[in-house]
Amino acid sequence: MPQSGTEITKTRPAVVVSDNNFAFLTTRLLVPIRAFQPHHLRQSFFIPIQPNNLNGLTKVSTADCSQVKSFDISRFVHKIGEVSLEELEDILDGIDLCLGR
Numbered sequence: 371m372p373q374s375g376t377e378i379t380k381t382r383p384a385v386v387v388s389d390n391n392f393a394f395l396t397t398r399l400l401v402p403i404r405a406f407q408p409h410h411l412r413q414s415f416f417i418p419i420q421p422n423n424l425n426g427l428t429k430v431s432t433a434d435c436s437q438v439k440s441f442d443i444s445r446f447v448h449k450i451g452e453v454s455l456e457e458l459e460d461i462l463d464g465i466d467l468c469l470g471r
Contacts, residue, residue, distance in 0.1 A: 406430040415464040426451030435464030
């Protein structure tokens with residue numbers, strides 16, 4: 371299904387949130403990373419991420435948990451880094467919030 375409306379359509383960093391038990395699939399669930407905007411602080415499903423050597427980001431960013439998508443691994447460009455365990459837990463909590471859990 372092609373992107374439309376306010377869906378994210380450009381190439382951008384993302385956090386893989388798929389469980390390793392599904393590694394046999396050629397798709398992964400991703401949460402896109404976008405440039406931080408002050409209004410993101412008003413929504414709990416935007417998770418702020420500070421740039422550091424571990425994640426490889428170059429600017430303050432936000433994991434947009436409202437835009438979880440499944441992508442084929444052939445669309446991955448390259449790995450730039452990793453989020454901390456605490457950031458991953460915050461992202462998973464943001465997804466739960468979007469699911470009403």
